[in-house]
Structures are given as structure tokens and as C-alpha cells.
Amino acid sequence: MQWVGMFPGQGSQEIGMGSELLETYDDLLINTFEETLGWSLKDIINSEDPEIIKKTNIAQPYIFSVSYCYGIEAINNLGNPAALIGHSLGEYTALCLSGYLDYKDALKVIAVRGEEMHKAVENSNTTMAAVLTGDLETTIEEIEKLNNQGIQIWISNFNDPSQIVISSYIDDMNYLKSNPKALGAKRVLPLEVAGAFHTEIVSSAKKPLESSLNEIDISEGKIPVYMNVDAKKVEVSTLKENLVNQIDNSVLFNQQIELVNKDINPDLWCHIGPGSVTAGMVRKSISYKDLKIINSLESSK
Numbered sequence: 001m002q003w004v005g006m007f008p009g010q011g012s013q014e015i016g017m018g019s020e021l022l023e024t025y026d027d028l029l030i031n032t033f034e035e036t037l038g039w040s041l042k043d044i045i046n047s048e049d050p051e052i053i054k055k056t057n058i059a060q061p062y063i064f065s066v067s068y069c070y071g072i073e074a075i076n077n078l079g080n081p082a083a084l085i086g087h088s089l090g091e092y093t094a095l096c097l098s099g100y101l102d103y104k105d106a107l108k109v110i111a112v113r114g115e116e117m118h119k120a121v122e123n124s125n126t127t128m129a130a131v132l133t134g135d136l137e138t139t140i141e142e143i144e145k146l147n148n149q150g151i152q153i154w155i156s157n158f159n160d161p162s163q164i165v166i167s168s169y170i171d172d173m174n175y176l177k178s179n180p181k182a183l184g185a186k187r188v189l190p191l192e193v194a195g196a197f198h199t200e201i202v203s204s205a206k207k208p209l210e211s212s213l214n215e216i217d218i219s220e221g222k223i224p225v226y227m228n229v230d231a232k233k234v235e236v237s238t239l240k241e242n243l244v245n246q247i248d249n250s251v252l253f254n255q256q257i258e259l260v261n262k263d264i265n266p267d268l269w270c271h272i273g274p275g276s277v278t279a280g281m282v283r284k285s286i287s288y289k290d291l292k293i294i295n296s297l298e299s300s301k
Helices: 026-037 041-046 056-078 090-098 103-121 136-148 170-178 200-213 236-246 253-264 277-285
Strands: 003-007 083-086 126-132 153-160 163-169 187-190 268-272 291-294
Touching (some): 003 056, 003 090, 056 103, 090 103, 103 200, 200 236, 268 277
Antiparallel strands (some): 126 163, 153 163
């Protein structure tokens, strides 16, 4: 059976997610995590404070580690996938499970990524929103017009043919939320994020991320991974560059889904990790054979 694994990014976190993994994966989630980052993931998992897991520097290593463990479960039960893709942060999970990145090295890099992105958006007065549209081409044209009129809008994510995620300054976004027709859209739904990710607002995070990536080794992966910045299969020679450029470029997830489907025509698509967001993107993007959501030990069987 040909199957494809997909991993979510920031925004998918939930209170207590991964608690069932602590016993089986104590070495990864407790020992290695704390030795590498200097703080306890177990404490975060057991916390009932929803504000803690909204912090970028906490959420990113948390989501990555939990998704990684569920990915191991999926591979143990289904065998090696034909390809892996990840949405923003989820790309690191895909690369790690494929073998391009070591788990401990990935944790170090993600910690730098999360911290620097957090610093970049702090006090930036920016935010993000999902745009639901019946005509993506028209919405993109309207965004260009509004940019020319002085309303700053960036397209952060291409999720599926009917949804993109935009970033903007809070005042401009408030106008867009109240006036979705200005974007040729049906609805503009605010997202609970710290600021405008995948835009020039976070470009200052690129240098520290590049330095962190240059301190680790990249290996040849055993499973193809399609990348966010160009939707193409990763190559060792350009992997670090792609991860750095991902910071302030659009996530081309819809294009990744379409290209993987064209190249592989998989029997099964699997969302792996908290939530189910990537499964929804597949549903709206292509005609698929089967779809599975793996966000618990039970669902991985």
C-alpha cells in the first residue's frame, strides 16, 4: 500500500496532547527533550494553562515532539510511507522521520526557530486570518489591489483551493474581518497566533536559524519529503536553504498535495499529529482514495 504522511504546524496544539505517549516514549519526550532544551515537556503536557501552549517558543517543540512520536507509531503499523509532507513546523517532523534530521538536532533548531519567530512578532502589531473564498484567483487579485492602496496583506499559506491564510497589521485585519467582500471572499476568520508568520515580519529569524542549521549534520533521508517553499522533493544540497527561506515565504501546502498526488497517487493519506487540519486540506484539494487521522495511539493502529 502506498501512503503519505502529513504533519501539522503551529496552531494545532491542544491542552494535554501527548500525555498517553509519556510512558512509551519517555526517553524522547522526557529525557532527551529536557537534556536538549533545558525545560520539562512533561510539565507542559500536565499543565492546564491554555496560554502556555500558545507561546511560539513552547508550542513548536511540543507539537514537533508529539507528532514525531505518533509518526513512529504510524510507520510501525503501516510500514514506510511513499512520501512525507509537513505544514510549516510540520516540515521538520517529516524531515526527521525520513532521516534527514536527527531528533535531538531537530529539537535544537526548532527551539531557535520558535524563540526567534516569537521575538520577531512580539510587539509587531500583526496577526493572521484564514480566508475562505469561492474564487482564489479573484481573491489574490483583490489582495494585490489592496496592497497598492496601502493596506498591507501577505499570503502566508496556500492551504487548499478555497482557503488561504493571510497576515496583516491588526487594524487592517479588523477591517478585512468586517469586510470579506473586499477580498472577494466569503469569510475572514481570525487565528490565535502571535503575529504575521511566513512574512517579512519574521525575516530577522532567518540568520539565527541559519546559524543553528549550520551546526548540525544533514543525512540522506530514506523517504521522499516535499518542501513548503517550492512544493518539490527535498535535496540534501538545498535542504538548509529551503528551511531558512520557509521562515518568510508562503507555505505552498496545496501545491504539495497536488504534486504528491500526481507523482504517487497514494492509496492512503494520513494526518499525523494533533488535530486534523491537513486531512481537511486534502479533502478540499484532490480526489483521494482513503484518508486517516492519526492523533492518538488508538487511531494509529
